[in-house]
Amino acid sequence: MIKIHINVDTPYDIYLGAGILNTLNWTSIFQSYAKRFVVISDTTVSTLYREKLLNLWSEYSPLWLNxxxxxxxxxxxTKALLEDQLQEAGVNRDACMIAVGGGVVCDLAGFLAATYNRGVPVIYIPTTxxxxxxxxxxxxxxxxxxxxKNSIGVFSQPKAIYMxxxxxxxxxxxxxxxxLAEILKHSLIRDVKQFERLLKFRKAHSEESWLLSDKMWLLETIAESIRIKKEVVVCDEKETGGLRQILNFGHTIGHAIEQLSGYTVAHGEAVAIGIYLESYLSYCRGYLSWENFSKIEKALKFLKFQLNTPYLSDLNAISNALSVDKKSTAKEWRMVFLKSIGTVCDNYVRAFDKADLEKLLTWYRESL
Ligand SMILES: NC(=O)c1ccc[n+]([C@@H]2O[C@H](COP(=O)([O-])OP(=O)(O)OC[C@H]3O[C@@H](n4cnc5c(N)ncnc54)[C@H](O)[C@@H]3O)[C@@H](O)[C@H]2O)c1
Ligand SMILES: [Zn+2]
Known part of the structure; x- marks a missing residue:
C-alpha cells in the first residue's frame, strides 16, 4: 500500500493500493473518527457497491444516502435535500461522513460535511x-x-482518503x-517525465482498457499525479498565493464547455478540449514552441481524446461563460499559459481578450 502524507494545515494521509478495501482495519479506522457514520454516494455507485460496503462495515451500520x-x-x-435527510434521521455532530463515489460525490459530500452542523469529519473513498x-x-x-462551475463551496480537508x-x-x-485528462494536465503543468512515461506506456499497450492492463504502472501513475497536485496544494492551500491556479490549466475553456453544454459534457472530456485550445493560445502568444504544441496535439489525438465539440461556436455565449470563471476579474479574463511541456508561464495566470478568443476559435474550427 502506498501512503502519501498531505501536509496542509490539518494534515491527512492518502492510502492507495489494489484491493485495500478488504484488507484495511476498518474497526480501528472508524473508532478514530466518530461513533456514527453516514455514507454519501450516488445511484450508480450504490447499485454496484452498497451491499458489499455495508457488509464490510456491518459493525457500524452506517446510514446510506444517495x-x-x-x-x-x-x-x-441536492445538498439541501441531503441536509434534510440527515436532519430527519437525527444525525448530529458526532457523525462522520464517508464519501463513496467520483468527483461529484467527493465535491458535494465534502461541502455538505464542511457545513453540516458547522462541520463534521469526512473521509473520501474515490471510485473514479x-x-x-x-x-x-x-x-x-x-x-x-x-x-x-464550482462557484459555491469551501476549502475543507478530509480526515483521510482511501483509494x-x-x-x-x-x-x-x-x-x-x-x-486520463487530469493525469495529462498534471504532467503538462509540472512533470515532463510523467508526460513521456504516459505516451511510452500507451505505445506499448494497444488494448482497449490499456490503463488497467498493468496495476503496478497504474498505481505509480496515480501516485505521481497525486504528488504533483500535492506539491502545488501544500504551497497554496487556499489559492491565496496564486500557485494553485496552475491546476486550472485547460479548465478556463473546459469549464466554459461544461457550462454551455448544461453539464452534459463530462468534466475530463471538456478539460481535454481545454488543454488543446489553451496550449494553442500559449503557442500564439509566443510562450510555447510550435514543436511543443505539436507534441501536445499529437498526444491528445494518440490518447484518443475527442476534441470536437459543438459548444464552441457562439462567441458571445463563450464570452459570457468566461466572465463568470473564478479567475476572471471585473476587467479581464485570465488563464494559465504553458511555457513548455512540464512548465507554466510565470505569474500563474495571464490576461487574454476577445481578440485572442476570436483567433483561437477560428483556428479551432479549421483545425478539426
Ligand atoms: N475538488 C477538486 O479539486 C476537483 C478536481 C477535479 C475535478 N473535480 C470535479 O470532479 C467532478 C468529476 O468527477 P468524476 O469524473 O469522477 O465524475 P462523477 O463523479 O460524475 O463520476 C462519473 C460517473 O461514473 C460513475 N462511477 C463512479 N465510480 C464508478 C465505478 N467504480 N464503477 C462504475 N461507475 C462509477 C458515477 O456514478 C458517474 O456516473 C466534476 O464535478 C469536477 O468539477 C473536482
Ligand atoms: Zn479538473
Missing part, C-alpha cells in the same frame, strides 16, 4: 480515476450553479478517459 449520479446533481438543491488523481485531493469542495484501484474494474472506458 443522490442521482451525474454532474447535473452537483447543486445546492478522476477522483483519485484529482478531485478527492486538495480540499476544494463545492457545487455548480446554472451560471458557473482502491479495484473500483476501476467497473468504471466505463469513457470515465477512465476523463481521469
Amino acid at each position: 443522490f442521482e449520479a451525474g454532474e447535473a446533481s452537483k447543486t445546492r438543491e 480515476l478522476l477522483a483519485m488523481v484529482d478531485a478527492s485531493v486538495g480540499g476544494k469542495t463545492g457545487v455548480n450553479t446554472s451560471l458557473s 482502491d484501484i479495484d473500483f476501476l474494474n467497473t468504471l466505463p472506458d469513457n470515465e477512465l478517459q476523463n481521469g
Whole structure:
C-alpha cells in the first residue's frame, strides 16, 4: 500500500493500493473518527457497491444516502435535500461522513460535511480515476450553479482518503478517459517525465482498457499525479498565493464547455478540449514552441481524446461563460499559459481578450 502524507494545515494521509478495501482495519479506522457514520454516494455507485460496503462495515451500520449520479446533481438543491435527510434521521455532530463515489460525490459530500452542523469529519473513498488523481485531493469542495462551475463551496480537508484501484474494474472506458485528462494536465503543468512515461506506456499497450492492463504502472501513475497536485496544494492551500491556479490549466475553456453544454459534457472530456485550445493560445502568444504544441496535439489525438465539440461556436455565449470563471476579474479574463511541456508561464495566470478568443476559435474550427 502506498501512503502519501498531505501536509496542509490539518494534515491527512492518502492510502492507495489494489484491493485495500478488504484488507484495511476498518474497526480501528472508524473508532478514530466518530461513533456514527453516514455514507454519501450516488445511484450508480450504490447499485454496484452498497451491499458489499455495508457488509464490510456491518459493525457500524452506517446510514446510506444517495443522490442521482451525474454532474447535473452537483447543486445546492441536492445538498439541501441531503441536509434534510440527515436532519430527519437525527444525525448530529458526532457523525462522520464517508464519501463513496467520483468527483461529484467527493465535491458535494465534502461541502455538505464542511457545513453540516458547522462541520463534521469526512473521509473520501474515490471510485473514479478522476477522483483519485484529482478531485478527492486538495480540499476544494463545492457545487455548480446554472451560471458557473464550482462557484459555491469551501476549502475543507478530509480526515483521510482511501483509494482502491479495484473500483476501476467497473468504471466505463469513457470515465477512465476523463481521469486520463487530469493525469495529462498534471504532467503538462509540472512533470515532463510523467508526460513521456504516459505516451511510452500507451505505445506499448494497444488494448482497449490499456490503463488497467498493468496495476503496478497504474498505481505509480496515480501516485505521481497525486504528488504533483500535492506539491502545488501544500504551497497554496487556499489559492491565496496564486500557485494553485496552475491546476486550472485547460479548465478556463473546459469549464466554459461544461457550462454551455448544461453539464452534459463530462468534466475530463471538456478539460481535454481545454488543454488543446489553451496550449494553442500559449503557442500564439509566443510562450510555447510550435514543436511543443505539436507534441501536445499529437498526444491528445494518440490518447484518443475527442476534441470536437459543438459548444464552441457562439462567441458571445463563450464570452459570457468566461466572465463568470473564478479567475476572471471585473476587467479581464485570465488563464494559465504553458511555457513548455512540464512548465507554466510565470505569474500563474495571464490576461487574454476577445481578440485572442476570436483567433483561437477560428483556428479551432479549421483545425478539426
Ligand atoms: N475538488 C477538486 O479539486 C476537483 C478536481 C477535479 C475535478 N473535480 C470535479 O470532479 C467532478 C468529476 O468527477 P468524476 O469524473 O469522477 O465524475 P462523477 O463523479 O460524475 O463520476 C462519473 C460517473 O461514473 C460513475 N462511477 C463512479 N465510480 C464508478 C465505478 N467504480 N464503477 C462504475 N461507475 C462509477 C458515477 O456514478 C458517474 O456516473 C466534476 O464535478 C469536477 O468539477 C473536482
Ligand atoms: Zn479538473
